[in-house]
Amino acid sequence: MGFRDIKHNNMDLTVHKAITEPRFNEKTVLVTSTWDYVDLWLKRAGKHEARFFWNQAHSFYDATMLLPKTSAPLTGYYCFLNATKALLLTKGVAFSDEHGVSGYTIGTQTSLSNEKVKFKRGGILPALCQHLGEPSDEEIYSLKDLLYNMPIIHRAFDLTYSADPELFIPIKNPKIVRSDTTHEAWFCGELTDKYATRRTINKLSNLYEQDLSEEAKFIVRSTARFNWRPSDRTASLNRYKNYHKRLRTDLLYINGPSRLWYLKRSGNNDGIILRNTMALMFAAMHKLSEMARYTPDVLSKHFDCQHNWLLSEFITSAPTQFIDEISSELTGHEFMIPGRN
Template identity: 65%
Template sequence: MATTDINYKNRALTLHKSITAPHFNERTVLATSTWDYVDLWLKRNKKAEARFFWNQSRSFYEATLALPKTSAPLTAYYCFLNATKALLLTKGGQFGDQHGVSGFTAQGPTALSNERIKIKSGGVLPALCQLFGEQIDPQRVYTLKDILYNLPYIHRAFSLTFTDTELFIPIWNPKIVRSTQTHEAWLVAELQGKYANVNTINKLPASFERDLGAPDKFFIRSKHRFDWRPRQKTESLNRYKTFHARLRREIVYIHAGSNRWYLRRGGIAAGAIDRHCLALTFAAMHRLSELSRYSPDKLAKHFDCQHNWLLSEFIASAPTQFLDSISSEITGHEFFAPERL
């Protein structure tokens, strides 16, 4: 089927970091830090209460940078909590005074699989999940190991620590194309390097398939479609936003010098969790903060185990990833650090 790329406001239509309100027609914001930009955005949009929590989050973030890894989870979690409140207040979400998450340690040796987490029916974390259209089962118990397994920004560290099945497939050059004969539009992306093979194609989720338009390469496409009409760009863009939110349930990113997109593999992988990375990061850091505050001796034991490096990587990288995603959700913009000369 012949296709053509879709351009909107002279830019190729592609994936966006924000799910709730992506601004596809605006330029990327170059900033060494999103703190000041988001603060100004909240001020301009008269979100005084959200701005208060955003600046509280910044104070906890700066405190986190000066703490050792056995203490850092406590202030990192309160950084996440306040940033999440800022997001929810910006979106008009209702969340109450409870954090909405609890944890406990199961009997047995010191292991990530013995650190258990439950998301409650009300509070800040459930409100964050609901913002992304996710359901809550307050009876479900997650393990810290499974949550870390589902975070793409530490997946390499996880894979080197454990032998669990690789959960994410890197994709390149994602873009939206439409048929030249109909109004149907969809996502296409490319598999490259060691992932450009039939074995990877067989691991695609059910909603994706190989695009045979270029048989010498490994392109994939979404099976789902949406309607794009060039003469109805506003309506078409709204349809794409709905389609995009659906895509982003299966496609995640890592904040780096440029967006690095990953597709969740298909099949039922043991430990896979269908939940947004923000919610999972929030839950994981909450459990570590509980250990840091109430059982620092237990937390210290985790750093004497096989997963020492994985846990250290999470504590060090989670704040950057979390705040980049929160900043995009609050403002609808994408952020990158300017290149240094």
């Protein structure tokens, strides 16, 4: 079946960092840091309460970057908490003052699998889940599984737990194309290097398949379709927004100087969590902040184990990733670091 790229505002239509209200019709914002941009955006929008929490989150972020790893989760979590409040207030999502997440430890062995995190029914984390279209109903995860499901630390996880299957598959040139003969449109991307095999396709859910019409490249495409009619661009774009939101369940990105997108492989009951990474990072940082506050000796023991580098990578990289995701979700814009940096 022949297909062609879809052009929108003279650019290829592709995937977007924002999930609920992506602005496909606007240019990428080039900023060294999103903090000031979002602050001014909130000021222009008259979101004064949200702006207060956003700026408080910024202060906690700066403190996190300076503190040692055994203390940084405390301020890191409050950075996440207040940035999430800014998002919820901006979007008009009701929430109570409860955090909506709790943690506990089982057994006596120092293990990330023994550190448990519960998503509660009410509070700030459940409100974030509600905004993203996800449940929050007393689900319990291990800290190990939360970290396993984050692309920002997937390399550190693979090196720490080499027996666990690799979870994220890099995608090049993700885009949306449409049929030459019908109004059907779909997502596709290119697999390269060691991932360009049928074995990789078999690791994905049945929502993805190889495009056998492309012989020169190894293209993976979504089996789900939506209707794109160039003559009715507004309605077509709205249909794509709904399609895109479902697509982003297993299409994730890593913040950086270039666009790095990953497909999440499928699986049942093997540590795979079908949640947005914002919720996962929020929950994991909360658990580490609880340990930093109430059982610092236990947290210190985790840094004496084989997974110390994994924890260190999460504490160092998660704040930047979380704020980039929240910034896009809050404004609908995509942000990239300028080339001069």
